[in-house]
């Protein structure tokens with residue numbers, strides 16, 4: 001770290017637009033309690049790839065003791081933004097706010113290589129536009145249904161493709177028929193709540209069965225479900241990658257889409273999206289036209305497990321004889337503090353056996369676009385998680401985020417495990433509908 005020698009009175013490397021807060025940086029007492037839960041520190045054992053090291057790097061840049069050099073940036077690019085350090089920190093250091101501000105500074109003030117820029121633009125334009133993902137569905141479905149995917153994977157042909165294409169191909173989920181959610185799904189029986197449903201982007205096009213299951217379960221529990229057609233991507237991927245300006249536009253459009261729906265809660269079934277929409281109040285704090293609206297929007301946002309765990313259940317649960325390993329998504333457990341609710345919902349299903357995955361606080365390596373832009377680290381972290389799941393001998397892994405679904409399924413397959421990964425709500429839906437586990441998992 002010789003390039004980080006203190007320099008007196010040097011200007012901050014950050015620009016004046018919301019730099020990482022010195023007040024938060026100063027709260028770090030360097031105790032290191034966060035180190036054992038940080039996936040990159042666990043992998044590499046390097047201080048500068050730990051939360052404490054990254055906070056130190058922020059301080060150096062803030063004090064003008066370093067520029068945002070490529071080496072400095074690399075330690076933030078390698079951070080998953082998983083927020084395990086936030087949960088572990090006894091001093092209440094809000095690392096989430098620090099990394100979000102740092103990433104926005106990096107994207108505004110440093111230059112990525114032309115190929116990196118093109119790749120990132122492609123990812124953002126694809127994964128934040130449901131219409132684009134929809135257009136990709138048919139050719140991808142044909143690729144899978146024709147048997148071409150099986151041949152390409154078995155023959156090793158895929159190794160001839162560029163590395164980035166190989167990474168995306170390995171993450172492709174098994175696509176199923178579309179199951180669009182109606183704009184209004186009536187509550188079964190007496191209405192208890194009127195809720196808005198965030199459909200997501202990847203969830204909407206790659207996991208339509210999860211959105212359909214969410215609407216059915218909410219309706220079965222007495223919720224009228226409103227899913228506005230005009231809702232765009234919520235901008236989670238952009239916020240987590242430092243693309244602040246584009247993220248703000250999507251946040252405003254999302255608020256517009258739900259305004260006037262008069263719902264009691266806005267429900268998300270994708271942990272990354274859920275933590276983002278809960279943070280709109282912070283994201284739009286400077287916008288005079290949206291600050292108040294963002295505050296009341298965020299106050300209504302809930303993960304689907306929070307909404308359901310708060311309602312005394314009304315619909316009968318039929319037995320599901322399954323051993324289920326539950327994976328805590330980082331943006332659910334760390335960013336939203338939601339841990340007990342999904343477990344409570346699964347525990348209510350007769351005959352379902354719940355298994356805890358060791359080191360549950362550590363990320364699976366998905367982290368938004370992390371597994372696409374940092375495939376080496378994501379693969380190593382994913383392999384670690386797959387090896388922790390294997391001894392549990394679970395029939396299925398359940399989780400609450402589409403990114404984790406993709407990452408876990410691909411990590412398990414790479415490690416020779418056939419265990420399927422589903423969203424928690426799909427198990428609840430199967431139990432309420434009395435569906436045989438083998439039908440759900442086929």
Ligand code: SF4
Pocket residue numbers: 037038039040041049050051054078079080081082083084085086095
């Ligand atoms: S967010 Fe995750 S990867 Fe980043 S420093 Fe914290 S624990 Fe480590």
Ligand code: SF4
Pocket residue numbers: 027028029030031032033034035051052055085088089090091092093
């Ligand atoms: S646990 Fe908190 S105070 Fe301790 S080193 Fe990590 S961020 Fe700093």
